[in-house]
Amino acid sequence: MEVAHLAGGGAPLLGEPPPIELGNTAYAVRGRRRDGLQSVEHLAAWLRDMRACLAIGLADADIEGVTDQDLRLARELRDVIRALAAAAVDGREFDADMVATLNRHVRQSPRWRELRSTPEPHTTVCAEGRPVAAAIAALAEDAVDLFAGPQLDQLRACHGPGCVLFFVRDTPRREWCSPGCGNRARAARHYAKVRQETGDGGHRSAIATRGASSSSA
Numbered sequence: 001m002e003v004a005h006l007a008g009g010g011a012p013l014l015g016e017p018p019p020i021e022l023g024n025t026a027y028a029v030r031g032r033r034r035d036g037l038q039s040v041e042h043l044a045a046w047l048r049d050m051r052a053c054l055a056i057g058l059a060d061a062d063i064e065g066v067t068d069q070d071l072r073l074a075r076e077l078r079d080v081i082r083a084l085a086a087a088a089v090d091g092r093e094f095d096a097d098m099v100a101t102l103n104r105h106v107r108q109s110p111r112w113r114e115l116r117s118t119p120e121p122h123t124t125v126c127a128e129g130r131p132v133a134a135a136i137a138a139l140a141e142d143a144v145d146l147f148a149g150p151q152l153d154q155l156r157a158c159h160g161p162g163c164v165l166f167f168v169r170d171t172p173r174r175e176w177c178s179p180g181c182g183n184r185a186r187a188a189r190h191y192a193k194v195r196q197e198t199g200d201g202g203h204r205s206a207i208a209t210r211g212a213s214s215s216s217a
Contacts, residue, residue: 070136
């Protein structure tokens, strides 16, 4: 499994906070549900594509070493994030079991920052255990910050037809996860309006025709 040759699972990347990007690996195409983390290779490709946004640095060798256990943890965390996001946008309380599962993921691999002096003073994030497992645990920690922080108030579910993605609203009027969903939503509204107007016009015409026939009689 070479990192450069990995083919992704098709899950969209929309520039959302990393936990939401992970949640959005469960997505839909034309209303049909898809799973962007069906295999170890899919997870490896997703980690490769998200590498610059992750709290834990991952080398090619780390990504090439993704395991079935990593996949299980990532999928479980993905499902927890989606459950909590759905509760948040619906105004429901978080399920206690989902919260407990998220907190268990956070405890999987403690991380900390250390000072480095060369080539100039800077910090680097360190973690116990394998880097991929640490990166998944860090995603869980990021999710804790999201669900307990100011971004929670801006978390939304996309209103696009058939879309199941979440996003953090960055402008007051944003309703969709992407411009594509916005275009489809506007097209659907226009089509529904045309159908309604056509139906109403046809109904009125039929009534007028019946009225004219009655008058003639």
